[in-house]
Amino acid sequence: MAPGRAAGGRARNGVPIRSAAGVKDVAAAAGVSLGTVSNVLNRPELVSTTTRAKVEQAMESLGFVRNESARQLRAGSSRILAYLMLDAGNPFFTDVARGIEDAAREAGLSVFLCNSNEDAGREADYLDLLEQQRVQGVLITPVDPDSSRLTTLPARGTPVVVVDRAIDDGEHCSVAVDDVLGGEVALAHLIELGHTRIAYVGGPTNIGQVTDRRQGARQALERAGLPAGNLVELVTSALTVAEGRGAGQRLAGLPLERRPTAAFCANDLLALGLLQQCVSLGLRVPEDLAIIGYDDIEFAAAAAVPLTSVRQPRQLLGKTAAELLLDESANPDHEHQRVTFTPELVVRTSTRGT
């Protein structure tokens, strides 16, 4: 898989002088003062056209690069937002990120993406790092919504907005989609189709999305008057395609009389893996097993059997979150908000058949 490593050697080591041209050098070269150079950089309208031209020319020829650390240290503010995402490999989150980027760009800010990869330790490390960097604000889809950092950051002045999770501790805004409702809708759909023994595939159970959707599923079951035991839980150790395949293996291995006739997966990656595995083991979808996913990522519709899923307004989620963050850092009488969107069932072949 990873063979021939044909090194095409290339010598010539660049001179490692960070030539260190600073405003001072530019000022000297242009024959003006420090302050003027700074004005060219920050308030060009205060500088006469001829002087500005001289300065810009000097910058150009010296290869001047503004030192952002120094700028930020003195000016006190950063022009950067960060989105700390749960899983960069899940298209759902990259779509959210796109919404964030669009909103940030509009406000003249840049976005750095960080990937916690469902690991609470990494998440904590990144939060520390971002706080130290004094970024203008942090958007996060948390692995661990109870991390103390989620409250200490805002308390110390770094605004935090929680995305795709509702948290109501008064320290930040949050933008979420009603996951309990989503779970309920998904299961109601399966029940309506006549299924009574249904698998819930998801995990790890410390992730809020997983438990909320499960709770919704249970509620739907209860409302339909079915015993709670009819929801068979298959716990996975991550929300990935590979884990979905593993679950498929386990599920297909169940004796027919105990095997569920439908599966509700905590996200589309799991559903796609489950689907793939079940199909390759000879189960027919939806006849032998109906499958419903969650998120409606773009790949859901292109799957072996087009996947029924619960759609969330991904980009809007990100855009809204970024706007709240911007408001928080710009507006002195910002009030924390909890915005909730409503999910939407998208029915395709994997449950309804053709």
Place this chain on the structure above:
Amino acid sequence: MAPGRAAGGRARNGVPIRSAAGVKDVAAAAGVSLGTVSNVLNRPELVSTTTRAKVEQAMESLGFVRNESARQLRAGSSRILAYLMLDAGNPFFTDVARGIEDAAREAGLSVFLCNSNEDAGREADYLDLLEQQRVQGVLITPVDPDSSRLTTLPARGTPVVVVDRAIDDGEHCSVAVDDVLGGEVALAHLIELGHTRIAYVGGPTNIGQVTDRRQGARQALERAGLPAGNLVELVTSALTVAEGRGAGQRLAGLPLERRPTAAFCANDLLALGLLQQCVSLGLRVPEDLAIIGYDDIEFAAAAAVPLTSVRQPRQLLGKTAAELLLDESANPDHEHQRVTFTPELVVRTSTRGT
């Protein structure tokens, strides 16, 4: 799709004091000098256990957060790498990113991800930003490999490693997979299956991956003694699923006698979109149209018709690139390298049939 926006208002505006506890305050609280606090932070082994405990306790109770801008300004070095990726929504690049993260983490560095989204302007903006931030190094899969920034950054002291593209201007290392070979292999496979009129789906044509793979395809065609005109180009405006669908629409609309019997797509996203559209328009894959993708992302195997693709060692690509970058910034007699991996054909149903 994006309805009910139930704002659950929450007042209580956090006091916006970035309480500004600095080393100075910590020193005062702990009854030691500035220098000692700094030593606790940077060379704890030089500080006696009792003093260290006092200082740490003071930090804790003051909620001290180190100001990274100031640290970096004085110390001159950053502990951050950045990966500027072509498309964060393409799982291929997030897998590369994972490889980078693993290698960086091992070296005690953090990675910020930036998404140029196939936009040369964004790419340039991010490169400027990263240089100003004085990150320790930049990994990039460029939209525009001819951007002057790709040489000015290293010349001024910010190491740059090019990922998934071979560039040989002596200013940086690069790690790539032989895309020409990959294109050749893909097309040879189709030709071997008896196809003679073949579509090449890809674009925009300023992206190197697109042109290299096309060139490989042409070479294979020539080698097989087929006229160049037998490769029908369908140019897309991005390497996305949606664009793939569009290409499918166009392709299916061709009169039967002119319609290719196989399609080679510049990446899997295009191939998945193409596949989905063609299937939904009633074409059988591979009987009416064989399809081959590129990258072998995880979703390729789970597609409506499991997709034949050209696999690249994604994580290894990232890991190798990060290691080269680390060497460049740590090792004074670093020599630029050009590492090339070999792609591998993975045959599935979309070309071979069942």
Place this chain on the structure above:
DNA sequence: CTCCGTTGCTGAAAGGTTTCAAGGAGATTG
């Protein structure tokens, strides 16, 4: 010819950290 308002430029101070030469306190040796 003086006064005043504009416009454009200056230069010192400040921001929080790290570094480093130097000093101090105890312990050890002769």
Place this chain on the structure above:
DNA sequence: CAATCTCCTTGAAACCTTTCAGCAACGGAG
């Protein structure tokens, strides 16, 4: 008891930029 040595700690200088009060020059109004 003096001389050394070790081990810790100290405080000022430096990193590069932005800010801001103030100065100079100029033109127009009276």
